[in-house]
Amino acid sequence: xxxxxxxxxxxxxxxxxxxxxxxxxxxxxxxxxxxxxxxxxxxxxxxxxxxxxxxxxxxxxxxxxxxxxxxxxxxxxxxxxxxxxxxxxxxxxxxxxxxxxxxxxxxxxxxxxxxxxxxxxxxxxxxxxxxxxxxxxxxxxxxxxxxxxxxxxxxxxxxxxxxxxxxxxxxxxxxxxxxxxxxxxxxxxxxxxxxxxxxxxxxxxxxxxxxxxxxxxxxxxxxxxxxxxxxxxxxxxxxxxxxxxxxxxxxxxxxxxxxxxxxxxxxxxxxxxxxxxxxxxxxxxxxxxxxxxxxxxxxxxxxxxxxxxxxxxxxxxxxxxxxxxxxxxxxxxxxxxxxxxxxxxxxxxxxxxxxxxxxxxxxxxxxxxxx
Numbered sequence: 001x002x003x004x005x006x007x008x009x010x011x012x013x014x015x016x017x018x019x020x021x022x023x024x025x026x027x028x029x030x031x032x033x034x035x036x037x038x039x040x041x042x043x044x045x046x047x048x049x050x051x052x053x054x055x056x057x058x059x060x061x062x063x064x065x066x067x068x069x070x071x072x073x074x075x076x077x078x079x080x081x082x083x084x085x086x087x088x089x090x091x092x093x094x095x096x097x098x099x100x101x102x103x104x105x106x107x108x109x110x111x112x113x114x115x116x117x118x119x120x121x122x123x124x125x126x127x128x129x130x131x132x133x134x135x136x137x138x139x140x141x142x143x144x145x146x147x148x149x150x151x152x153x154x155x156x157x158x159x160x161x162x163x164x165x166x167x168x169x170x171x172x173x174x175x176x177x178x179x180x181x182x183x184x185x186x187x188x189x190x191x192x193x194x195x196x197x198x199x200x201x202x203x204x205x206x207x208x209x210x211x212x213x214x215x216x217x218x219x220x221x222x223x224x225x226x227x228x229x230x231x232x233x234x235x236x237x238x239x240x241x242x243x244x245x246x247x248x249x250x251x252x253x254x255x256x257x258x259x260x261x262x263x264x265x266x267x268x269x270x271x272x273x274x275x276x277x278x279x280x281x282x283x284x285x286x287x288x289x290x291x292x293x294x295x296x297x298x299x300x301x302x303x304x305x306x307x308x309x310x311x312x313x314x315x316x317x318x319x320x321x322x323x324x325x326x327x328x329x330x331x332x333x334x335x336x337x338x339x340x341x342x343x344x345x346x347x348x349x350x351x352x353x354x355x356x357x358x359x360x361x362x363x364x365x366x367x368x369x370x371x
Contacts, residue, residue: 001179006244008081008129019201023371028236031205036128037085043098043328046331046340046342047073047074047076047077047078047181047333047337047342048333048336048337049077049078049081050329050332050333051056051081051082051327051328051329051330051331051332051333051335052080052081052330052356053080053081053082053326053327053330054081054082054084054331054371055081055082055083055084055103055327055331055334056091056094056101056103056337057083057084057085057093057100057105057106058084058085058087058088058093058096058097058102058106059087059088059089059090059093059094059096059097059101059105059106059107059317060087060089060090060093060094060106060107060108060197060198060314061087061088061089061196061198061230061231061232062090062106062108062134062197062198062231062248062249062312062314063087063106063129063134063146063314063352064085064087064231064232064305065249065251065255065350065351065352066086066134066246066251066283066346066347066350067085067336067350068108068125069240069346070334070337070338070343070346070354071083071085071341072133073285073332073343073346074337075207078330079332080187081330081333081334083330083334085106087106087230088194088302089192089194089195089196089229089230090105090106090108090109090195090196090197090198090200090218090264091104091194091195091196091197091218091219092194092195093105093107093317094107094115094317095109095326096117096210097119097120097127097128097317098115098118098122099122101328103318103323103324103327103331104316104317104318104331104335105316105317105318106133106314106315106316106317107130107197107314107315108196108197108198108200108201108312108313108314108315109197109200109315109330110130110288110289110293110295110296110315111128111130111293111295111317115128115320116128116293119248119319121350122319122322123319123320123322123323124322124342125321125322126319126320126321126322126371127319127320127321128317128319129233129289129291129292129293129294129317129318129319129320129366130289130293130295130315130317131294131315131316131317131318131335131339131363131366131367132294132296132314132315132354132355132359132363133314133315133316133338133339133352133355133363134314134347134352134354135276135278135279135282135311135312135313135314135355136200136224136249136250136251136275136278136311136312136347136351136352136353136354137250137273137274137277137278137308137310137311137351137353138198138201138205138247138248138249138250138273138308138311138312139247139248139249139250139252139253139258139260139261139273139310140152140157140245140246140260140261140273140355141235141238141245141246141247141248141252141253141258141259141261142202142238142243142244142245142249142258142259142261143238143239143240143243143244143245143257143258143259144168144182144183144185144243144259145183145185145242146181146183147168147177147182147183147259148259148260149177149179149180149182150177150180150259150261150262151177151261151262151263151264151270152173152176152205152261152262152263152326153176153210153263153264153265154205154208154209154210154211154263154265155172155209155210155211156173156176156210156212157206157210157343158212158213159172160189160208160224160245161189161206161222161225162212162213162214162224163189163190163222163223163224163225164169164224165187166167166186166187167184167186168183168184168186168187168243169182169183169185176247176264185243186243186244187227187243187245188226188241188243188244188245189222189224189226189245189246190225190226190227190228190234190237190238190241190244190245190246191220191222191225191226191227191228191234191246191247192220192227192228192229192230192231192233192234193216193220193227193228193229194230194234195219196218196220196230197218197312197314198231198248198249198312199217199218199219199220199247200216200217201218201248201298201310201312202220202299202310203215203221203222204215204216204298205300205309206311208300209211209300209301209309217229221281226268227255228246231249231250231252234246234247234248234305235248235252235253235256236256238258239256239258245261246293247310249312249351249352250273250274250275250278250349250351251350251352252349252354253351257281257310260272260273261273263308263309263310265302265303265309266303267303267304267306267307268305269305269306271306271307271308271309271346273308273310274308275348275351275352276306276353277306277307277308278304278308278311278353279353279354280302280304280307281298281299281302281304281307281308281309281311282298282311282313282356283356283362284298284299284302284304284307285297285298285299285313285359287359287362292320292366292369294315294359294362294363294366295315296313296359298311298312298313300334311353316335316338318331318335318370319370320366320370320371321367321370321371322371323370323371328370328371331370332370335367335370336364336367336368339355339360339363339364339367340364344360
């Protein structure tokens with residue numbers, strides 16, 4: 001039964017990736033009562049429903065596979081509420097939220113001070129806050145024929161993605177992979193075309209650990225390479241392009257069966273991109289947000305054994321006070337569910353890391369105060 005449940009989750013993720021563009025999932029269009037997340041996902045009977053009508057949200061594509069499952073589970077319980085989450089990318093999601101068009105946004109980067117200030121125009125009597133909800137590794141996926149155990153480090157990745165290392169048999173890559181049959185093949189680096197929190201976190205890692213020559217940002221600043229939209233876009237390009245390499249959430253690599261590189265971090269052994277290894281790195285994060293803002297500072301330079309340093313935390317961004325009366329009950333109900341133990345238990349099978357207990361407890365307490 002466990003194998004069946006795992007296969008069911010994987011099939012769901014594969015199906016989600018096959019859909020291009022924004023996907024709207026309606027909570028009034030499902031009769032599923034089994035808990036679509038498989039191994040540990042909440043059954044609809046465990047979800048407390050409040051509010052009616054349509055709830056609009058958009059942003060991070062990194063959490064799309066998690067959001068698909070959450071919405072489907074929520075759908076089984078809350079027939080009168082329609083959840084429409086569009087994975088437009090973190091930058092677009094924050095912009096739309098700050099324009100007052102959505103109830104909440106998903107972002108793989110915490111709000112900047114000027115964005116918090118601007119949010120006060122939307123959150124009457126309050127401001128937007130960052131609520132950590134999804135954690136996990138950013139995998140470095142590659143397509144190099146004959147190479148299935150690739151090791152890279154931050155310095156080499158920085159040069160690859162800045163078009164300074166152009167062949168897979170470059171001496172720098174050979175040094176990290178003695179004995180590997182590296183082909184004389186052009187490297188095809190792909191990056192995100194949209195403003196992306198995944199890009200922001202990936203380049204923060206490159207800057208902190210690899211001497212990246214550009215400032216980390218949601219917008220890609222590296223030289224050369226090719227662009228594609230969303231995590232689904234770049235992972236699809238890696239899958240179909242010989243010599244390709246890119247960065248995307250582990251769930252996309254798992255669903256599309258894409259090889260992922262291990263990282264030489266300075267630990268005794270190269271570290272694989274896994275949920276557990278990402279959790280070890282995320283556990284070192286420190287809260288830097290003030291009050292109910294739970295923004296975290298991740299440690300991209302960890303050398304702890306088994307800690308995978310290229311991680312992200314996706315935040316749900318909502319008003320602490322001043323939420324619109326029409327959507328407040330459903331917003332609070334949905335955020336309560338996805339931050340709950342039931343909601344978080346669905347994540348690991350999808351390639352995400354459930355929140356550490358200490359952080360999860362803070363998120364649940366903060367969601368309970370939203371007004």
